[in-house]
Amino acid sequence: MNELVGRIRSEFxxxxxxxxTVLQASRLWGLDEQSCRQVIEILVGSSxxxxxIFEANHRWAMAQGxxxxxxxxxxxxxxxx
Numbered sequence: 410m411n412e413l414v415g416r417i418r419s420e421f422x423x424x425x426x427x428x429x430t431v432l433q434a435s436r437l438w439g440l441d442e443q444s445c446r447q448v449i450e451i452l453v454g455s456s457x458x459x460x461x462i463f464e465a466n467h468r469w470a471m472a473q474g475x476x477x478x479x480x481x482x483x484x485x486x487x488x489x490x
Contacts, residue, residue, distance in 0.1 A: 413440075414451050421458070 417438060421427055429437065435445040452458040 410447070410451075413438075413444075414448055417448055418452060418457060421452075 417434075420438075431442060431445055431449065434440070434449065435442050438445065438448075440448070449458060453460060
């Protein structure tokens with residue numbers, strides 16, 4: 410499991426701004442949904458990934474990408490004004 414978590418962590422680092430649903434992540438990494446959720450929970454528990462901001466999307470993003478997420482929130486709020 411540690412090797413898998415490390416590989417997935419590397420993929421997030423290689424693709425800044427990557428945000429995936431569990432289903433998308435499962436397909437990308439060739440995992441069943443339960444295994445994918447376990448890896449995501451490990452990465453959230455280590456503060457590497459953020460829990461989804463928009464519950465409708467259920468997309469996971471790197472904690473280091475918080476600035477990008479804040480910009481997206483700002484963009485969305487200004488477009489709805």
